[in-house]
């Protein structure tokens with residue numbers, strides 16, 4: 495099929511490349527010229543495992559091109575909207591400016607029977623509003639909402655082989671067109687839920703609200719574990735054996751960040767309040783509060799251990815991205831922790847395999863190095879806040895030779911406390927004795 499993807503960020507660049515890889519003819523559109531220049535020359539504008547390979551193979555096949563000109567989308571039968579829906583600066587609501595601009599920009603370029611498909615995460619009610627606008631401005635076209643569930647770090651495989659497809663549609667024709675787009679996944683048995691706009695929009699925010707709640711639940715248990723000497727990682731293993739609970743997303747630590755979970759639960763709360771149902775999701779405020787407390791806890795642990803102040807202490811922060819296998823530092827707990835230490839007068843040096851350029855752009859006041867050993871050398875405290883494989887696998891004996899003081903805070907509970915203590919380290923986890 496002929497497809498356009500409007501917005502080529504973490505979601506759109508992967509979606510465009512994956513659709514072309516699946517055999518569709520795709521044009522990716524973005525207003526950011528630098529991103530389009532990168533994509534045109536086969537360079538992924540961000541780090542995502544596997545993206546470079548499908549980007550270059552699809553570009554070479556001639557099935558994938560990129561432009562900053564929305565008119566280039568005119569040929570497409572299906573237009574995916576994948577622009578950002580960030581948190582508004584003044585409220586917690588989703589800022590729909592980019593969705594509205596992309597949608598309006600498409601209106602003059604819609605072929606007969608064209609389908610606009612929303613992929614961006616939006617407040618419930620958005621699709622209905624846009625469908626009404628479409629009926630008035632371009633009645634020959636129609637609209638669907640098809641939320642995206644990909645995880646950064648696994649974005650390519652999650653797009654090519656999603657665990658489910660959700661179509662919010664107003665008619666069968668839209669569902670049939672989407673079936674053609676996702677034929678490969680459907681033939682492979684991917685479950686497909688065809689529903690109305692409101693349900694599709696809600697499925698997306700409900701899924702993220704559930705995941706965030708699960709993480710904050712285990713982090714709340716970590717707080718109780720800290721008060722009692724219990725071990726939250728064993729607790730998670732034990733409750734996770736119950737198939738009704740499940741072990742995934744029960745890793746306690748500095749909590750969730752990124753461009754999705756934090757902003758999506760806040761936007762969901764804001765929308766529920768607008769609907770007069772704020773109390774139904776009031777617990778999400780607690781989920782958010784628990785999450786933010788865990789970032790502060792890391793710093794408090796250090797302050798306590800250093801007898802009340804970290805002024806002048808050399809702190810090596812391992813990781814700046816919100817999760818491993820990504821260069822994304824949006825609302826990153828790791829970066830927040832680094833900034834907090836710096837604010838308290840510590841001598842912070844942060845390192846990360848992929849995230850330094852993005853972190854430096856946001857927080858130029860921090861010192862960075864790409865060299866893990868350099869970060870560790872002379873440290874009074876090592877703080878592991880993003881569980882990149884290279885940090886999980888650090889040898890406490892070797893690291894012990896580099897630092898000035900053997901004190902580690904394991905903000906992701908991924909190190910073996912016994913091994914680190916045996917090598918002479920003071921080890922502190924989050925919710926582990």
Ligand SMILES: NC(=O)c1ccc[n+]([C@@H]2O[C@H](COP(=O)([O-])OP(=O)(O)OC[C@H]3O[C@@H](n4cnc5c(N)ncnc54)[C@H](O)[C@@H]3O)[C@@H](O)[C@H]2O)c1
Pocket residue numbers: 500501502503504505506523524525526529576577578579592595596599613614615616642643644645646753754
């Ligand atoms: N990142 C993810 O893992 C992920 C997963 C599922 C859903 N989502 C949702 O997808 C949406 C996009 O998220 P993202 O992480 O890709 O954001 P992003 O900021 O990385 O990308 C958004 C892109 O849209 C472009 N853009 C803005 N206005 C435009 C316009 N009028 N025309 C063309 N391009 C325009 C921006 O330049 C940017 O490149 C959000 O709603 C997000 O919640 C993201």
Ligand SMILES: O=c1ccn([C@@H]2O[C@H](COP(=O)(O)OP(=O)(O)O[C@H]3O[C@H](CO)[C@@H](O)[C@H](O)[C@H]3O)[C@@H](O)[C@H]2O)c(=O)[nH]1
Pocket residue numbers: 615642643644645646647702705709742743744745746747748749750751752753754755758816817
């Ligand atoms: O047990 C866990 C699992 C995750 N996290 C943290 O939670 C955050 C989010 O992780 P993850 O959900 O894997 O990353 P995202 O790529 O942001 O993906 C989420 O957000 C996307 C955007 O909406 C959705 O598409 C995905 O389904 C949803 O998992 C990260 O900071 C993780 O470190 C924990 O603290 N403990």
